[in-house]
Amino acid sequence: MKKILIISEGINTGTIISNQLKNIFGKRVNIESVIVSELKSKKPEVDLVLYTSAHFKNKASRYIDSNIPSLIARRIINHKNIKEIITIDENKDVLFVNDSYESTKEAIEQLIELGLDHVRYNPYYPGCAVCPDLQITIVAGESQLIPYKPEKLIDIGSRILDIQSVHEIASILKIQKQINDSQIKDYIRDIIDISKEIDESRKAYCESEQKLQLIVNNLDYGVSFINSEGTIMSANSKFGYIFGLKTKDLLAKNICDMINLDLFSINDYGKFVCRIENREISVEIRQVNFLKKYGYIVSAKINKDSSASDVKHNQRINAYVQRNLHNFNDYITVNTNVIEMISRARKFSRSDGTVLITGENGTGKEILAQAIHVNSYRSSNAFVPINIATLTSSLVEAELFGYEEGTFTGAIKGGRMGIFEIANGGTIFIDEIGDIPIDIQTKLLRVLEEKRIRKIGAADELSVDVRIIAATNKNIIELIKENKFRQDLFYRLNILPLETIPLRKRRDDVQHLLKHFINIKLSDKQITSLNEFFEDETIRFLLDYQWPGNVREMINLIEYLALIYEGEKAGMSLLHSYMRNTFKTNDVFLDSYSIWVLNLFAKNENMVLGRIKIAEMASELDEKIGEGKIRKILKELKDKQLIAEYKKQGSRITEKGKRVVEKYSDHRWL
Numbered sequence: 001m002k003k004i005l006i007i008s009e010g011i012n013t014g015t016i017i018s019n020q021l022k023n024i025f026g027k028r029v030n031i032e033s034v035i036v037s038e039l040k041s042k043k044p045e046v047d048l049v050l051y052t053s054a055h056f057k058n059k060a061s062r063y064i065d066s067n068i069p070s071l072i073a074r075r076i077i078n079h080k081n082i083k084e085i086i087t088i089d090e091n092k093d094v095l096f097v098n099d100s101y102e103s104t105k106e107a108i109e110q111l112i113e114l115g116l117d118h119v120r121y122n123p124y125y126p127g128c129a130v131c132p133d134l135q136i137t138i139v140a141g142e143s144q145l146i147p148y149k150p151e152k153l154i155d156i157g158s159r160i161l162d163i164q165s166v167h168e169i170a171s172i173l174k175i176q177k178q179i180n181d182s183q184i185k186d187y188i189r190d191i192i193d194i195s196k197e198i199d200e201s202r203k204a205y206c207e208s209e210q211k212l213q214l215i216v217n218n219l220d221y222g223v224s225f226i227n228s229e230g231t232i233m234s235a236n237s238k239f240g241y242i243f244g245l246k247t248k249d250l251l252a253k254n255i256c257d258m259i260n261l262d263l264f265s266i267n268d269y270g271k272f273v274c275r276i277e278n279r280e281i282s283v284e285i286r287q288v289n290f291l292k293k294y295g296y297i298v299s300a301k302i303n304k305d306s307s308a309s310d311v312k313h314n315q316r317i318n319a320y321v322q323r324n325l326h327n328f329n330d331y332i333t334v335n336t337n338v339i340e341m342i343s344r345a346r347k348f349s350r351s352d353g354t355v356l357i358t359g360e361n362g363t364g365k366e367i368l369a370q371a372i373h374v375n376s377y378r379s380s381n382a383f384v385p386i387n388i389a390t391l392t393s394s395l396v397e398a399e400l401f402g403y404e405e406g407t408f409t410g411a412i413k414g415g416r417m418g419i420f421e422i423a424n425g426g427t428i429f430i431d432e433i434g435d436i437p438i439d440i441q442t443k444l445l446r447v448l449e450e451k452r453i454r455k456i457g458a459a460d461e462l463s464v465d466v467r468i469i470a471a472t473n474k475n476i477i478e479l480i481k482e483n484k485f486r487q488d489l490f491y492r493l494n495i496l497p498l499e500t501i502p503l504r505k506r507r508d509d510v511q512h513l514l515k516h517f518i519n520i521k522l523s524d525k526q527i528t529s530l531n532e533f534f535e536d537e538t539i540r541f542l543l544d545y546q547w548p549g550n551v552r553e554m555i556n557l558i559e560y561l562a563l564i565y566e567g568e569k570a571g572m573s574l575l576h577s578y579m580r581n582t583f584k585t586n587d588v589f590l591d592s593y594s595i596w597v598l599n600l601f602a603k604n605e606n607m608v609l610g611r612i613k614i615a616e617m618a619s620e621l622d623e624k625i626g627e628g629k630i631r632k633i634l635k636e637l638k639d640k641q642l643i644a645e646y647k648k649q650g651s652r653i654t655e656k657g658k659r660v661v662e663k664y665s666d667h668r669w670l
Contacts, residue, residue, distance in 0.1 A: 002173045005044050006033040007060050008052040010099045012141040016158040017052060017073065024166060028175060039063040048172050055102045069172050075103075075159035077110045084154045085111070088119050088136060095132065096121045097139040097146050107140050107159060222300040230254045233295070237352075238425065241465035242300050243276060246451055255298060259283065273303070325370040325383055332516055335506035341498065342368075348496045349375035354448065356433075356493045357471040359500030362552030365471040366429060368498065373427040378467060381426030384419045389432035396440050401447075403456035420453050420464045427467045433493065434474035434485065441486045448492050468493070503547040503554070510543055510554075517555055521562035533561075535571045540591055545579065590636075590660070593625055597633045601643055601653035602661040610650035 004021065008014035014033030021031055032046070039060055049070040051057045057072065064070065088094065098104035104123045111121070122132050126145060137150035141158030161169075222239030226232050235250045243250070243258055259274045259281075271284045280303040285296050328342055348355055349372040357365045366385065373383045386399060402418030419428055430436075436444065447453055448468065452461040470493050479485035503509065511530060518533055519526050530539050547553055557579075561570050572580060590598065600617060601609060611630050618625040625633075634651065637643045642657035653661075 001028065001030050002048070002175060003030045003032070003046040004048045004050055004169070004173075005046040005064075006031065006050045006052065007039070008033065008035055009103070010142055010158075011035055013052050013099065013158045016141060017050070017075075017161055020160050021166075021169070025170075025175065029173065036060050048169065050169065053100065053102055055100065071165070071168055071172065074162045074165045075106070076162045077107060077114065078157050078160050082111070082114070082116065082156055085116050085119070085138065085156070090118045091120065092118075092136065093120045093122060093132070093134050094136040094138055095124055095134045095150065097124045097137060097142060099125060099140075099142045099145060101125050101128070103140070103159070110159075224250070224255075224298045225295055226255050226298055227295045230256045230296075237465055239298075239300060241424070241451075241463055242281060242302060244452070244463035255296075325374050326367045327374050328371040331364055331367050331371065332513060333506070333509050334512045335501070335509045338501055338506055338509065341501065345372055345498055346375065348372055348498065351496065352376070352378075352467055353495040354467070354493055355469040355496045355498060357469065357498045357500065358476070359471075359473065360502045360550055361473050362550030363500035363502055364551060365500055366431065368500070369427075369429040369469040369471065372469060373429075373467075376427070376467070378426050382423045383427050383429065384423040385429040385431060386419050387431040388435045393437045393440075396437055397443070398456055400440070400444070401453045401455055404458045415455065415457075418453065418455065420447065420466055421462065423466045424464050425466070427469060430468060430470045432472060432474075433470040434472035434476060434479055438484065438486070441489050445486065445489045445492060448489075503550045507543070510545075510547070513551065513554055514542065514558070517558040518562065521558055522565065531569075533565075533570060535569045538570055538572050538575065541572060541575070541579075544591055544595070593629065594633050594636060595661075596625075597630065598637055598642055598653070598657055599661055601637075601651070602658060605653050605658075608646050608650035608652060613650070 006014050006017055006021075008017070011033075014035060018031045018033045021029065032044075036059055040063065043063060043065045045065075046068060049064050049068055051060065051070065051072045052075065054072045057070075061070075096104060096108055098107055101123075104125045108121045108123060111117075121138075122130075122134065124131050124145075124147065131147050133148065135151040136154065137146055137152070138154045138156060139146055140156055143153070143155060146153070219236060219238060222236060222242045224232050224235035224239045232250050232253050232255060240246055240250050245253075259276075271282070274281050274283060282301050282303055284299045287294055287296055328346060331338075331342055333339060333342070345368050355369070355372060357368055359365055369385075370383060373379060388396060391399060398416070398418070400418050400420060402416050402421055404415045447464070451465065452463055454461045476485055476490050476494075480487050480490060503513075514530055515527060522533075527533050530542075534542070549556070557576065560576070561574060564574070596618075597614060600614060611627060611634060614630050614634075615625075615627050618630065634643070637657070638645070638651070640656075641654055642660055643651040644654050646652045
């Protein structure tokens with residue numbers, strides 16, 4: 001029978017490891033445990049000496065025969081004993097107790113590696129000079145070393161051997177085959193289970209935190225928590241708006257420096273009025289107690305009078321708040337890439353960062369903007385759109401920032417609110433941002449950075465709390481190169497970029513959307529197939545059409561066809577003339593078979609292809625193309641100057657043909 005001597009600093013450690021090895025090796029190994037201080041001068045006769053830590057090996061080695069194999073154990077936290085640590089509050093200070101500096105340091109590092117890094121561990125061990133008085137103490141099996149009685153004690157037990165140490169012991173003793181596999185499997189299963197539990201607990205905590213923040217930010221008044229010294233520890237976005245500061249800039253400020261307040265005169269509840277930027281603010285302060293400490297909940301609200309001007313302004317705001325807006329379900333698609341894009345937009349709605357949506361006209365940029373707002377914590381406030389391209393340069397500033405009464409001829413009595421003021425607490429959608437005048441870009445950049453606006457003709461600035469979603473169909477990078485768009489404004493807008501996908505690059509959506517819009521317009525006749533509404537030739541044309549106007553063009557076409565629909569299938573003659581005449585323009589219209597053949601030439605541009613070679617390649621297609629059809633396709637491609645005859649041996653693709661292939665590069669056959 002093999003013999004193992006375990007040498008440890010404390011009795012508990014030796015006992016725990018001894019029991020672990022007995023469970024694994026059973027009666028095949030005789031195990032003895034001894035602490036360093038009790039080692040005798042007589043050298044033991046054993047097959048293996050196992051040190052539970054490296055720092056006292058030198059102290060013990062003089063009592064051990066140097067010929068006896070030895071091993072320094074690698075020890076890890078017993079996963080079964082750490083569930084209580086998960087429940088400790090975030091950023092809580094705890095005392096961690098173990099039998100030596102090295103073992104304490106290792107144990108703390110292992111807890112952090114396990115993902116239990118949400119608390120601050122303060123180490124304590126025999127001889128440690130610092131011992132903070134904390135509510136919670138965690139001990140690694142050596143409870144007799146705790147310096148005082150804590151309010152809460154968590155004993156995670158002594159650390160056990162890791163899998164590698166167990167296998168090294170078995171290898172030295174030459175008993176690998178005798179390891180109890182079920183014990184190893186149970187050990188690994190414990191690790192997996194506790195890892196899942198930690199992960200699920202963290203997710204639940206994060207979700208709770210996000211829900212709480214969402215609720216607080218949706219309040220129609222400002223609220224913050226300050227500690228007993230008056231320092232602001234947390235606040236919602238409305239609180240920052242009222243005091244003219246960003247939320248992040250509020251933190252760590254003292255409330256007494258912001259308003260004339262004697263905090264220590266408030267024993268339980270206080271209510272008063274102050275003025276901030278010529279606005280009257282009602283403030284309420286309530287003392288609260290928690291965890292044997294106290295702090296204050298401060299709420300603030302702007303007092304508004306009921307003047308005719310204010311009533312008119314409120315009516316304008318309510319008109320935007322009460323609009324029926326699109327949601328993500330209104331962006332109809334079956335395309336994988338579009339679904340992924342919408343998923344990204346959903347994530348953006350949970351943030352408050354600026355979004356820049358780029359893409360061609362008719363690809364649903366405003367639908368996305370509205371959906372992001374509807375799913376954000378600002379959804380109960382206004383969504384205000386503005387299209388820069390529809391405004392003259394002189395009107396843009398007035399629309400964005402508003403103006404004071406008497407600023408210019410024709411100014412409305414009482415002045416006018418700009419969209420930043422109307423959308424306060426909500427979202428502004430600036431469409432065609434690429435058309436914004438360069439002088440207004442500077443002012444917009446300042447608003448984004450400072451969250452403050454100045455009306456035309458006004459002396460004072462106003463704080464605004466808005467989220468901006470911008471959109472454009474232009475290439476902003478090219479505009480920057482042409483000095484038509486500020487680079488710093490682009491970086492400030494492009495925090496959360498979102499790019500829409502044109503309809504020609506999601507061919508699987510064409511048929512799906514055609515049916516969808518037809519069924520909307522023909523409420524009394526629901527079709528399940530395009531063959532019920534279109535002739536076959538028309539279907540082939542629409543599936544291969546490039547849709548330069550994207551979904552908007554498709555909606556307009558279906559609205560027109562539904563209006564003139566009398567039960568007969570729609571043929572090519574009913575399509576808009578500009579669509580039918582596509583082949584007469586610089587765009588070349590080809591059906592699916594012609595596209596496939598032209599693509600063969602592009603892939604084999606250095607080869608000369610003829611009808612027989614193409615027929616051989618076509619035999620691999622699911623939809624067969626006969627030689628007669630190929631002959632017609634080759635004639636069509638030559639007539640359109642997409643291929644040219646080469647030395648009477650066949651044909652090669654032309655430069656024009658290469659450009660057409662590139663145009664059709666997203667086709668389902670390529």
